[in-house]
Amino acid sequence: MARQEDSGLGYKIVEAVRSGEIIEPITYEKIKLFCEINSIDAPESYMRVILSNGSENTHSPTYKKYFKRINRGEYEVLPEYKNERRFYWLNVDSSGYDWSFTILKLGKTQSYSNLNQIGNQRKNPKCFQEINVGDLVVAYETGDIKAITTLCRVSDKTIENDEILVEFQKISDFGNVLEWGKLRDSEQLENCNTVHFHRGTLFELEKEHYDIIVQMLEEINPSLDTEEELYQAVIHSMKDDKKDRKARLENKNSIYPDIYEVTTKAFKRNPDVIAEVLIRAKGVCEKCNKKAPFNRASDGSPYLEVHHIKRLADGGEDTVGNAMAVCPNCHRELHFG
Structure with a gap:
C-alpha cells in the first residue's frame, strides 16, 4: 500500500511502470498519453514531474524521490520503488x-x-x-x-x-x-x-x-505483422474447403480479435472472415454494387477491402456478419463520409 504522501502524479507514474502500463524509459510524451488515457487532469507544467529535457539540477523534489535520468529526456524508476514482477x-x-x-x-x-x-x-x-x-x-x-x-x-x-x-x-x-x-x-x-x-x-x-x-x-498462434502477411493468410484460407473455414470460425474461442502492441494498439484480424466476405462479394463492391476498380498485380484477383460495419475499436465482432467487401472509395466514405 502506498503511504498517504505517495498519492500524486509521480507515484501514479511509478505504479504505472510497475503494472506495465508505462514501459521504461519514461518520457514526457508517455506521461502525457498516460494522463489522457486515465483522465488525469494535469497541466503541462505538472506533468513535467519528469522534465522532458531538463538538466539534473533543475529537476523537482518528486523527480529526485522516484526517478533517475538515463538519457536526455529519458528516465527510470529508482530501484527501491520497483517491485519485481512475479x-x-x-x-x-x-x-x-x-x-x-x-x-x-x-x-x-x-x-x-x-x-x-x-x-x-x-x-x-x-x-x-x-x-x-x-x-x-x-x-x-x-x-x-x-x-x-x-x-x-x-x-x-x-x-x-x-x-x-x-x-x-x-x-x-x-x-x-x-x-x-x-x-x-x-x-x-x-x-x-x-x-x-x-x-x-x-x-x-x-x-x-x-x-x-x-x-x-x-x-x-502465429501473429500477422503486416498487411501482406494478412493477405497471404487470406489467400491460404480461400484455397481451403469452405467446410474447413466454417469449422474454424465456429470453433474460434472468441469473436473479438487479439490486440498486439505496435506504436499504437492494432487488431489481429481473422483471415477466414476476410476470405468468406471476399468470396461472397464475387469481385463486386457490396456498397455501390460496382466491380472492383482494379485487380491485384500479385495474383489478378479483384481488389476489394473488407470493412467492419461496427468498428472493432468500438467492440465490433470480427465475424462475417459484421463485415462487408467494399471498393476503396466506398471504404473511405464509410469511415470519413
Missing part, C-alpha cells in the same frame, strides 16, 4: 462457476476471491497474499476445456478483513488454446510442478516456465 497460474473453473476468460473481451476484468462460496480459504493462501498489481498470469480453464486460454495481468487487489480480492485483466486472446496434454508432454516443462499438479486455484510460476508457456502459445 508470475502465476490461475485455475478457472468455468463449468462449476459463472466465470470464464474465454468469453471475456480483451481489456475487461474478472475478480477472484481467496475465499470459496462458503467462506473457507482456498488452497495456496500464500499466493493470494503475495500476488501484486502488475504480476502476470496464465489462465487455465478447467472443466471441458482443460487448456490455457489467455494471459492476464493483475490490475487491482483489495484486502478487507479475511478476504483478498484479486482483479485479473485479460491482456491477450488466442484462437488456438494450449491444451494440458501439450503442456504435460513438453520436455521444457517437465520440472514445472504446477503443470503436473495444479489442484487448487492460484500457483506461482517461475519466470522461465511462464516464458516457455507464452512461447508455446505464440507458436500455435
Whole structure:
C-alpha cells in the first residue's frame, strides 16, 4: 500500500511502470498519453514531474524521490520503488462457476476471491497474499476445456478483513488454446510442478516456465505483422474447403480479435472472415454494387477491402456478419463520409 504522501502524479507514474502500463524509459510524451488515457487532469507544467529535457539540477523534489535520468529526456524508476514482477497460474473453473476468460473481451476484468462460496480459504493462501498489481498470469480453464486460454495481468487487489480480492485483466486472446496434454508432454516443462499438479486455484510460476508457456502459445498462434502477411493468410484460407473455414470460425474461442502492441494498439484480424466476405462479394463492391476498380498485380484477383460495419475499436465482432467487401472509395466514405 502506498503511504498517504505517495498519492500524486509521480507515484501514479511509478505504479504505472510497475503494472506495465508505462514501459521504461519514461518520457514526457508517455506521461502525457498516460494522463489522457486515465483522465488525469494535469497541466503541462505538472506533468513535467519528469522534465522532458531538463538538466539534473533543475529537476523537482518528486523527480529526485522516484526517478533517475538515463538519457536526455529519458528516465527510470529508482530501484527501491520497483517491485519485481512475479508470475502465476490461475485455475478457472468455468463449468462449476459463472466465470470464464474465454468469453471475456480483451481489456475487461474478472475478480477472484481467496475465499470459496462458503467462506473457507482456498488452497495456496500464500499466493493470494503475495500476488501484486502488475504480476502476470496464465489462465487455465478447467472443466471441458482443460487448456490455457489467455494471459492476464493483475490490475487491482483489495484486502478487507479475511478476504483478498484479486482483479485479473485479460491482456491477450488466442484462437488456438494450449491444451494440458501439450503442456504435460513438453520436455521444457517437465520440472514445472504446477503443470503436473495444479489442484487448487492460484500457483506461482517461475519466470522461465511462464516464458516457455507464452512461447508455446505464440507458436500455435502465429501473429500477422503486416498487411501482406494478412493477405497471404487470406489467400491460404480461400484455397481451403469452405467446410474447413466454417469449422474454424465456429470453433474460434472468441469473436473479438487479439490486440498486439505496435506504436499504437492494432487488431489481429481473422483471415477466414476476410476470405468468406471476399468470396461472397464475387469481385463486386457490396456498397455501390460496382466491380472492383482494379485487380491485384500479385495474383489478378479483384481488389476489394473488407470493412467492419461496427468498428472493432468500438467492440465490433470480427465475424462475417459484421463485415462487408467494399471498393476503396466506398471504404473511405464509410469511415470519413
